[in-house]
Amino acid sequence: MTARSDIEAITQRIRERSKPGREAYLARVDAAIAQGPHRTVLSCGNLAHGFAACGPVDKERLATDRVPNIGIITAYNDMLSAHQPFETYPQLIKKAASEAGGVAQVAGGVPAMCDGVTQGQPGMELSLFSRDVIAMSAAIGLSHNMFDAAVFLGVCDKIVPGLVISALTFGHLPAIFVPAGPMTSGLPNDEKARIRQLYAEGKVGRAELLEAESKSYHGPGTCTFYGTANSNQMLMEIMGLHTPGASFVNPNTPLRDALTREAARRALAITALGNEFTPVGHMIDERSFVNGVVGLHATGGSTNHTIHLIAMAAAAGIRLTWQDISDLSDVVPLLARVYPNGLADVNHFHAAGGMGYLIRELLDAGYLHEDVRTVWGEGLRPYTIEPHLGDDGSVARIPAPAISGNDKVLTPATKPFQESGGLKVLKGNLGAAIIKTSAVKPEKRLIEAPARVFHSQEELNDAFKAGELDRDFVAVVRFQGPKANGMPELHRLTTVLGVLQDRGFKVALVTDGRMSGASGKVPAAIHVTPEALDGGMIGRIENGDVIRLDSEAGTLEIKVGDGVLASRIPAAPDLAANGFGMGRELFAGMRALATRAENGASAFGEAA
Known part of the structure; x- marks a missing residue:
């Protein structure tokens, strides 16, 4: 099924505007692909350094060019609830890769800061540029040229956009994003907001406020309101960078682990050494970004992505503009009510039908480009599913429910909450x-x-x-x-x-x-x-x-x-006071180089 004419018209103007930069980008990607599996260009000394710490089996496999090697880029730290579950992911991925006849190595770590911790504090002034630091950190990890595919472990606000920028910079490699999932539901978000307002008015004290906040943010996983972190996960799925159904499964569950193992096996399957080679630079195109913007509007997603999406697109030679985003908002209906756009959290959204239901409704109504490439193969239709744990411990998928499980949270395209996006x-x-x-x-x-x-x-x-x-x-x-x-x-x-x-x-x-x-x-x-x-x-x-x-x-x-x-x-x-303390002095150059917000607020400049 093709997209509606108004969606296609906006996509076409992005395509035309982007043509010079996109062609130059794809030429660079193709030149890197033409070199073949990149370990062939490494000297014996290079290669020996690259697998010195591996076990005998992995060393033997990496000594040839016939076995694919996954580079893992991880944003793990154990202070951030959303990223703490990533502690165990590398071992899951390595074991799954080994069982499939491949290898996986942690290529590098990237910083991950929590805006929830730094809100109103000096450290928040590092937040936006941490996106560009994350992109550069991931690039350092992948620059060792040992890898046939990359798996990115990240969730929150600047982390995923930074990882996408890096993935697209290494566009000759396949890339799969693996989330950790949201924490289980705690204190309802509207009750948390009520206590915050009472505190601001001096009607409750700090002890009551801290108790409410602790009941809201109470365990491993992403915060459950629909902010930038969960908007990230929606984007990765609707743009085809997740495996189908991966976004909103809670951490530390058998299904979450099964999805992680599956992502590792899929990363091996889409390298240049197999029959389904899917370099991310070719996979993600103008249609993919339009799909992402459509998803953002249909779910009432984060305002931060009016900056991040432009910077992400620029990394692929694509010139996305605020006007494109606004014009898509005029024609895309709002289908989800998740706090702050409603009372529900992302667990309620997932239970009501989640991403599978949302993508099917948008596809059937012509708001999405179905004919895109994804890490799962050709077309977006395979994402109209609901993930479950199979009897054998693998991921099983069934069609998304025909009817929303809660029409106050998720509604069909024929009965939107409002006719335009947010x-x-x-x-x-x-x-x-x-x-x-x-x-x-x-x-x-x-x-x-x-x-x-x-x-x-x-x-x-x-x-x-x-x-x-x-x-x-x-x-x-x-x-x-x-x-x-x-x-x-x-x-x-x-x-x-x-x-x-x-x-x-x-x-x-x-x-x-x-x-x-x-x-x-x-x-x-x-x-x-x-x-x-x-x-x-x-x-x-x-x-x-x-x-x-x-x-x-x-x-x-x-x-x-x-x-x-x-x-x-x-x-x-x-x-002057903003230039020092909490590391702000180290970011002076990035502040000086930053493009305007409408151009992505990036220290890397604009798309060509």
């Missing part, structure tokens, strides 16, 4: 911005109010505690872009602005920073570009200026004459 571009005399509307009530989507300017989220929170914000206003939080301080998430604003909205005030946020993947009920124009430090008009806003944010019309305007606005001299704060 991410949209805003444009006007303040520049361009992104807004997520899927959790914003329709009556809150247009705000016109005086500006109150801040240069940090701490300033805004202090004003709230002082009782200065009990009125209609648009909070302008600026000098938070990639060049200024690394573009941290401003998650601490979510609770405060939510409290003010609940008190009946009309409030909105305008910022050149990011919000969390849990962007919620308050209208927020984020990623404003150009950022204040890059000469953006957001740097010229003054207290009292009337700002109009209209997410339905797609506009962001300041009600000041263009001549007046242009004549103002931006009042930049002293940013």
Whole structure:
């Protein structure tokens, strides 16, 4: 089945725009493929170093060029709940590879930071650029040229985008992504949010807040709300980088382990040494990225991916734009309600039919390109399944349920929760911005109010505690872009602005920073570009200026004459303190090189 004409038209314009860069990229991939299995180019000394620590069987296998070798890139650490389960994965993968006649080696580790730990802390200013560090770290591991395929172990916010950038940079190799799955359900997300608001208002203490947070984030696995981490897993499956059904199976279960072993065997099967060679640089194309954006809209996914998807696509020579993402949002319906877009968590989503149900609904309605390549083979239809544990301990798959198990969580394409997706571009005399509307009530989507300017989220929170914000206003939080301080998430604003909205005030946020993947009920124009430090008009806003944010019309305007606005001299704060402490001094070069948010906020530059 082919995609609808409007989806195909957007895909075609991406294809045409990307043609020069994509052709150059594929030429590089093909040149690397032409060299054959890469251990042939290693000297005896090179090769001896590469397998010196292996056992006798693996040494014998690697001494020839007839046995495939998997390079494992792992984001394991045991502080992050989402990545702690990866501790046992290398041994599972090595054993499965050996039983299938191949070899697997841990090629390298990459850093994995948790935005949940660093929210509102200096370390958050390293968060966005950790994506590029992860891509470079993975590249170092794969640069040993010992591998016929790569398996990537990663889950959370910047980790998966960084690993995808690296995988596509090594596009001559097949690549499979292996998740760890979400933690089991804890305290409901709406109850957690309620306690947070009570704490912000001083109605409960730190002990009560910590108890609620600990009941929410309570064990191994991904946080269960639908933020960037779980949006990552949706993307990897709908783009065909996971094996079918792998995304949302809980860690430390027999099915999770079976999926991991299966991924290892599949990685061996798709190398150049077999009959199903699937280099990821050819496998992932413009259609794959459009499918990813469609999935993001249909599930109300993370705003962070309006940055990450552009940087990921650039690694494959593809020029994806905010306008592409916004235009797809206009035609793709919202089919999932997962917190913060609803009360359910990802376990409820999975139980209601999950990715198999979602992909089938989108395919049957023509919103996805079915004729893509995946790590599983030709076409996306094999992903319309539900995974189970077979009697022999392997993965068994049955068709996804015909009817949603909970139509308040997952709905058919014929009865969407709303006719358009949740991410949209805003444009006007303040520049361009992104807004997520899927959790914003329709009556809150247009705000016109005086500006109150801040240069940090701490300033805004202090004003709230002082009782200065009990009125209609648009909070302008600026000098938070990639060049200024690394573009941290401003998650601490979510609770405060939510409290003010609940008190009946009309409030909105305008910022050149990011919000969390849990962007919620308050209208927020984020990623404003150009950022204040890059000469953006957001740097010229003054207290009292009337700002109009209209997410339905797609506009962001300041009600000041263009001549007046242009004549103002931006009042930049002293940013020296943001350059030091918690490693921030090491990232000065990346801040200087960063592209604008609409171009991926990357230190690697833009697609050719």
